[in-house]
Amino acid sequence: xxxxxxxxYWPMLPGRGxxxxxxxxxxxxxxxxVARLPKEEGGGFEPLQDFMSGQRPGQPTYAPPxxxxxxxxxxxxxxxCAYVGERHGLAPxxxxxxxxxxxxxxxxADVSDEAHNTHHPISATLYYEDQKEAxxxxxxSFISERMxxxxxxxERVRERSxxxxxxxxALTYPDLxxxxxxxxxxxxxxxxxAKVTESTPSILALRDAVAxxxxxxxxxxxxxxxxxxxxxxxxxxxELDLGD
Amino acid sequence: xxxxxxxxYWPMLPGRGxxxxxxxxxxxxxxxxVARLPKEEGGGFEPLQDFMSGQRPGQPTYAPPxxxxxxxxxxxxxxxCAYVGERHGLAPxxxxxxxxxxxxxxxxADVSDEAHNTHHPISATLYYEDQKEAxxxxxxSFISERMxxxxxxxERVRERSxxxxxxxxALTYPDLxxxxxxxxxxxxxxxxxAKVTESTPSILALRDAVAxxxxxxxxxxxxxxxxxxxxxxxxxxxELDLGD
Numbered sequence: 001x002x003x004x005x006x007x008x009y010w011p012m013l014p015g016r017g018x019x020x021x022x023x024x025x026x027x028x029x030x031x032x033x034v035a036r037l038p039k040e041e042g043g044g045f046e047p048l049q050d051f052m053s054g055q056r057p058g059q060p061t062y063a064p065p066x067x068x069x070x071x072x073x074x075x076x077x078x079x080x081c082a083y084v085g086e087r088h089g090l091a092p093x094x095x096x097x098x099x100x101x102x103x104x105x106x107x108x109a110d111v112s113d114e115a116h117n118t119h120h121p122i123s124a125t126l127y128y129e130d131q132k133e134a135x136x137x138x139x140x141s142f143i144s145e146r147m148x149x150x151x152x153x154x155e156r157v158r159e160r161s162x163x164x165x166x167x168x169x170a171l172t173y174p175d176l177x178x179x180x181x182x183x184x185x186x187x188x189x190x191x192x193x194a195k196v197t198e199s200t201p202s203i204l205a206l207r208d209a210v211a212x213x214x215x216x217x218x219x220x221x222x223x224x225x226x227x228x229x230x231x232x233x234x235x236x237x238x239e240l241d242l243g244d
Numbered sequence: 245x246x247x248x249x250x251x252x253y254w255p256m257l258p259g260r261g262x263x264x265x266x267x268x269x270x271x272x273x274x275x276x277x278v279a280r281l282p283k284e285e286g287g288g289f290e291p292l293q294d295f296m297s298g299q300r301p302g303q304p305t306y307a308p309p310x311x312x313x314x315x316x317x318x319x320x321x322x323x324x325c326a327y328v329g330e331r332h333g334l335a336p337x338x339x340x341x342x343x344x345x346x347x348x349x350x351x352x353a354d355v356s357d358e359a360h361n362t363h364h365p366i367s368a369t370l371y372y373e374d375q376k377e378a379x380x381x382x383x384x385s386f387i388s389e390r391m392x393x394x395x396x397x398x399e400r401v402r403e404r405s406x407x408x409x410x411x412x413x414a415l416t417y418p419d420l421x422x423x424x425x426x427x428x429x430x431x432x433x434x435x436x437x438a439k440v441t442e443s444t445p446s447i448l449a450l451r452d453a454v455a456x457x458x459x460x461x462x463x464x465x466x467x468x469x470x471x472x473x474x475x476x477x478x479x480x481x482x483e484l485d486l487g488d
Contacts, residue, residue, distance in 0.1 A: 059344050059411075060400045062351050072340040076350040078322075083343040096316040099327040100303050102346075106320040107306050113357065121365045122378055123385035134366055134378045141367035156304045167303075 005031040005084070006068040008048055013232035014180075014225075016077040016112070017065040022176040023081050025219040027088035033224065078105045085173035092167065104157065104166055104174035108181050111150045115188060116233045118142045118240055128237070139240035143192035147185065148199075154178060155200040163202070164209060171213075178203065179210035184234030189241045249275040249328070250312040252292055257476035258424075258469075260321040260356070261309040266420040267325050269463040271332035277468065322349045329417035336411065348401065348410055348418035352425050355394045359432060360477045362386045362484060372481070383484035387436035391429065392443075398422060399444040407446070408453060415457075422447065423454035428478030433485045 005024060009017030011033075024031045037043030050056050051066055051073075058073035066073065067080045074080055082102050085091040091101050116124075121138040122131040154166070161168045165175045182203065186193045197204055210216055219225055228234050249268060253261030255277075268275045281287030294300050295310055295317075302317035310317065311324045318324055326346050329335040335345050360368075365382040366375040398410070405412045409419045426447065430437045441448055454460055463469055472478050 054400060059347070060397065060404060061347075062354075062394070062397045069340070072344075074340065074343055074347060076347040079343045079346040079350060082346070083340065086339070095330070096313070096318065096327065099318055099323045100316075102323040102326070103303070103305075103318055103320040106323060106350075110306075117361070117365075121361075122381045123389070125385055125389050131381075134381075137366045137375075137378075141369055145367070145369050150306070153304065153306045156298060160304060 003029050003087075004069075005029055007031055007033050008035055008051060008066040008068070009033070009064045010048070010231075011035040011043065011045075012226075013229060014184075014227070015065075015232040016109075018180050018226070019077045019108075019177045020065050020067065020080050020084070021224070022180060022216065022219075023084045023088075023090060023173045025224075026171075026173075026176055026213060026215050027084060027090060028215055029084065029088060078102065078109050081105055081173045081177065090171065090173045090176075092170075092172065097167070101167060101172045101174055104154075104172075105177055107150070107153070108174060108177045111147075111181055112184070112233050114142055114146055114150075115185060118188075119235050119237060128235075135237075135240060136242070139189075140242045143189055143196070143242055147189070147192065148196050151196055151200045151203065154203050158202040158206060163206075165206065171210075175206060175210055176216070179207050179216075182207045184228060187228040188234040188236055190236075191241045247273050247331075248313075249273055251275055251277050252279055252295060252310040252312070253277070253308045254292070254475075255279040255287065255289075256470075257473060258428075258471070259309075259476040260353075262424050262470070263321045263352075263421045264309050264311065264324050264328070265468070266424060266460065266463075267328045267332075267334060267417045269468075270415070270417075270420055270457060270459055271328060271334060272459055273328065273332060322346065322353050325349055325417045325421065334415065334417045334420075336414075336416065341411070345411060345416045345418055348398075348416075349421055351394070351397070352418060352421045355391075355425055356428070356477050358386055358390055358394075359429065362432075363479050363481060372479075379481075379484060380486070383433075384486045387433055387440070387486055391433070391436065392440050395440055395444045395447065398447050402446040402450060407450075409450065415454075419450060419454055420460070423451050423460075426451045428472060431472040432478040432480055434480075435485045 007020060034047050035043055048064060051061050054060060061075035065077050065080060066075045074083060092098055118139040119128050119135050121134040157166050165171045211220060251264060278291050279287055292308055295305050298304060305319035309321050309324060310319045318327060330342060336342055362383040363372050363379050365378040401410050409415045455464060
C-alpha cells in the first residue's frame with residue numbers, strides 16, 4: 001500500500017487533528033489535509049459531512065479526525081496516531097511496548113478532554129456563555145489539582161525513561177502529542193501553566209526538543225500549522241486562567 | 245511468556261476495570277484480580293498504592309486499571325483491552341482492522357467518560373453533592389442529545405458490519421465493552437435508556453448475545469462480577485434520569 005494519507009478534520013481549528021498532523025509531519029509521510037483544500041479542489045465542510053451522514057463506505061466514524069489510507073477509514077486521534085506511528089518507526093516494535101506508547105497517548109488525550117471540559121463542563125452541545133459559571137469552577141479545579149497531577153505524572157515518566165524522550169532513546173508519537181498538549185495548556189492558561197511547570201523541567205525540555213526536530217521546525221513555520229484559537233480544545237479565556 | 249495476568253483495580257466498583265475483566269474472561273485467560281484478594285493474601289488498596297506512589301518498577305501509570313504481564317506494566321483500559329484482545333484472538337489480525345477495533349473501543353470510552361461527567365461535570369475531585377445543579381443540566385443534555393447520537397452511531401456500525409458483531413462475523417473486544425456500556429447506561433438512566441434504545445434494536449441484540457457467551461454467562465453468575473453501585477462510572481441517581 002502506498003504511503004499517501006488523507007486527513008479529514010475541521011479546517012478552522014487545530015483541535016484533535018493536530019495530534020495526527022504532527023505524526024504525519026515527523027514521519028515525512030505525504031498527506032492531504034482534505035478539508036483545508038480550496039472548495040473547488042474538494043475542500044471545506046462537504047467532505048467531512050459525507051462521513052458524518054454515512055455517505056462514505058467502510059466502518060462508520062463518529063467524529064473527525066478521520067484518516068483514509070487505501071481502503072482503510074479510521075477515526076479517533078489516538079488510534080490514528082498509533083497506526084501512522086507504528087508504520088513509520090515512531091513507535092516501539094515490541095507488542096507490549098507498543099501498548100505502553102498507546103497508554104501515554106491515551107493519558108495525553110485524557111488531559112486534553114479535561115482541558116476542553118474547563119470551558120464546556122455541562123455539555124459540548126451548549127455555548128460556553130451558557131455554562132460560564134460552571135466553567136469557572138471547573139477551571140479552578142483543573143489548574144489547581146488536575147494539571148499539576150497530570151504534568152507531574154509525565155515528568156515522572158520522562159525521568160524514569162532515562163530520556164531524552166518519554167520512552168527512552170527513541171522518539172515515539174506520544175512525544176509529539178505531549179508537545180502539542182503543553183503548547184495548548186500554555187496558550188489556554190498562561191499563568192496557571194507557568195506556575196505548574198516550575199516543577200516539571202524535563203517535559204519542558206522535551207517540548208523544546210520536539211520543536212527543534214527539523215521536520216517539525218519546518219512545519220511550525222509553514223502555513224500548514226494552524227494557530228490556537230477559541231474554537232478548539234485549548235481556548236484562551238483569560239477569566240478561566242485562575243491561580244490560587 | 246506465560247498467560248497469567250495480574251489486574252489491579254479498585255476492589256469495590258466495576259468501573260473501567262470491568263472492561264478489562266470481560267476480555268480476560270472471554271479469553272479464558274488465567275488472571276488474578278489482585279486488589280480483591282483477602283488482605284492477608286496481598287489484596288486491598290496497598291498494592292494499588294504501590295503503583296500510585298511510584299514504588300513499582302516499569303513505565304509509571306497514572307491510574308488503575310493496571311495490567312501486569314511478565315515484565316510489562318500497562319495502564320489505560322483501552323490499551324489493556326487491545327493488548328489482551330490481540331493476544332487471544334479477540335481482535336482482527338490486519339493492522340488497519342486492529343486500529344478500527346481500537347477506534348470502536350475509544351468511542352465506547354468516550355461515552356463512558358461522558359456518563360461519568362453527568363454526575364461529576366465540574367471536577368472528579370469534588371463530591372457529587374457539591375456539583376448537583378450542574379449534574380442535572382449535564383444529565384439532561386446527555387440523555388436527550390449525546391446518548392441518542394452515540395447509541396445511534398453504534399447501531400449504524402453494527403448494521404453496516406453485517407453482524408452479528410460490531411466488526412462482522414467474529415467477536416472482538418469492543419463487543420464486550422459495548423455490552424458493559426449498555427448495561428451501565430441501563431443501570432444509571434433506566435427511563436432515558438429505554439426510550440433511546442427503542443430505535444437501536446441491533447445493539448440490544450448484541451448485548452444479549454454477549455451475555456449468552458458461555459464464559460461470559462458463567463462470569464456474570466459468579467462472585468467475580470461486581471454489581472454496579474454509586475462509586476463507579478455508572479451511578480443510579482434517580483434525579484438525573486431525566487427524559488423530556
